[in-house]
Amino acid sequence: GQNIDQPTEMTATEGAIVQINCTYQTSGFNGLFWYQQHAGEAPTFLSYNVLDGLEEKGRFSSFLSRSKGYSYLLLKELQMKDSASYLCAVTSGGSYIPTFGRGTSLIVHP
Amino acid sequence: DTEVTQTPKHLVMGMTNKKSLKCEQHMGHRAMYWYKQKAKKPPELMFVYSYEKLSINESVPSRFSPECPNSSLLNLHLHALQPEDSALYLCASSQDRQGWGYEQYFGPGTRLTVT
Numbered sequence: 001g002q003n004i005d006q007p008t009e010m011t012a013t014e015g016a017i018v019q020i021n022c023t024y025q026t027s028g029f030n031g032l033f034w035y036q037q038h039a040g041e042a043p044t045f046l047s048y049n050v051l052d053g054l055e056e057k058g059r060f061s062s063f064l065s066r067s068k069g070y071s072y073l074l075l076k077e078l079q080m081k082d083s084a085s086y087l088c089a090v091t092s093g094g095s096y097i098p099t100f101g102r103g104t105s106l107i108v109h110p
Numbered sequence: 111d112t113e114v115t116q117t118p119k120h121l122v123m124g125m126t127n128k129k130s131l132k133c134e135q136h137m138g139h140r141a142m143y144w145y146k147q148k149a150k151k152p153p154e155l156m157f158v159y160s161y162e163k164l165s166i167n168e169s170v171p172s173r174f175s176p177e178c179p180n181s182s183l184l185n186l187h188l189h190a191l192q193p194e195d196s197a198l199y200l201c202a203s204s205q206d207r208q209g210w211g212y213e214q215y216f217g218p219g220t221r222l223t224v225t
Contacts, residue, residue, distance in 0.1 A: 030208050031208055031209065033213055033214075040219075040221070041218065041219070042114075042200060042216035042217060042218050043200075043214075043216050044216070045213040045215070048210060050209065050210070085150075087152055087153075091208050094208075095208070096141065096205070096206055096207050096208040096212060097143075097155070097158060097166070098214065100152040100153055101152060102152050
């Protein structure tokens, strides 16, 4: 089976930087996704990591360390619209079907 | 077109009703999924279709019946639901392989209320 852990909730200030961590335990790791989900809406894809290191995409970056079973999503220059749930999801064992973590609810305040 | 559409957006049904949720994608994705999501929880996988065949059923009660009429359409037939089945039902699609560019695309969901 897979075990994926994320903090339940985080708060941050507009304009700041926040790092959302995700740890996982799985056999045969393939890749890790980050999705953003605003309340009552569908999840939308943010990033995909398969190799160790940092992937940067505008204000959002995602990091992966396969040896540590660890990833983080870094959000810079936070905006109020970044208030959402951030879901970490892992594929493993040759399957293309991701397993989702419980999600981290990020609250950005002025 | 990178859109997954779902109808209806909202549905209220009684416990004796029969209704259907519909999902459509035109991205040529061969894997399609149904998820159930309760408030403040992650999406919970229900069914996966691969090449129009049911490949995964996560021990979902038989009052939920999926159907994949063709490679673009996915239905979820509902019958004799319980109030605890009230949730957001999400459809998603993806390529049936892993790697770059093979992320899931989600529809906007159907907000279901069972009375």
